[in-house]
Amino acid sequence: MEELIRLSSQLHLVFIILLIILIAFNLYLLKSDKTFLKLSKRLELIAPQYYIVLSAIFFTGIIVMAVRQFAFSFSVWVMIVVWIAIVAFGIRGHKMYKKIERTEVSQSAYKRYAIKKYTLDFIALIATSALFYLVH
Numbered sequence: 001m002e003e004l005i006r007l008s009s010q011l012h013l014v015f016i017i018l019l020i021i022l023i024a025f026n027l028y029l030l031k032s033d034k035t036f037l038k039l040s041k042r043l044e045l046i047a048p049q050y051y052i053v054l055s056a057i058f059f060t061g062i063i064v065m066a067v068r069q070f071a072f073s074f075s076v077w078v079m080i081v082v083w084i085a086i087v088a089f090g091i092r093g094h095k096m097y098k099k100i101e102r103t104e105v106s107q108s109a110y111k112r113y114a115i116k117k118y119t120l121d122f123i124a125l126i127a128t129s130a131l132f133y134l135v136h
């Protein structure tokens with residue numbers, strides 16, 4: 001049992017690190033000097049990976065919770081709230097993306113939103129992980 005808990009929480013951590021790498025890649029693309037057409041093609045290519053990794057974080061979190069008989073600690077509540085917020089703002093970003101017009105103003109408004117969103121995702125991931133290690 002201890003082995004299962006260890007393995008799933010290690011996997012949980014691996015997916016969090018993967019998400020941080022994807023955030024860094026997204027930010028790098030958004031800050032690069034590409035034309036919006038090129039940029040949007042690349043962003044569309046990595047968007048599914050982002051949500052696959054997010055679901056893997058949820059899935060491995062649920063496994064750890066299940067083997068610990070669903071004991072909700074404060075840090076686990078924070079993790080769940082942060083996860084929901086990342087997904088919710090992601091949906092909002094996707095809606096914005098679908099409504100982008102071929103104007104500079106509209107495209108740079110989206111870029112600004114996406115940069116802010118990924119930066120906040122990064123801060124939330126680090127803060128949530130730091131909270132867990134501070135409490136434990």
Ligand code: HEM
Pocket residue numbers: 009010012013016057058060061062064065073076079080082083124125126128129132
């Ligand atoms: C995206 C946000 C999340 C972050 C940044 C995060 C971060 C972490 C970290 C750093 C650990 C410690 C891993 C270790 O050292 O073994 C952990 C453990 C854990 N996470 Fe998450 N997690 C997130 C989302 C979730 C979700 C959505 C769930 C549940 C559905 C969850 C459930 C758990 C559980 C149950 C543990 C073990 C707690 C314990 O050992 O007391 N996490 N998480």
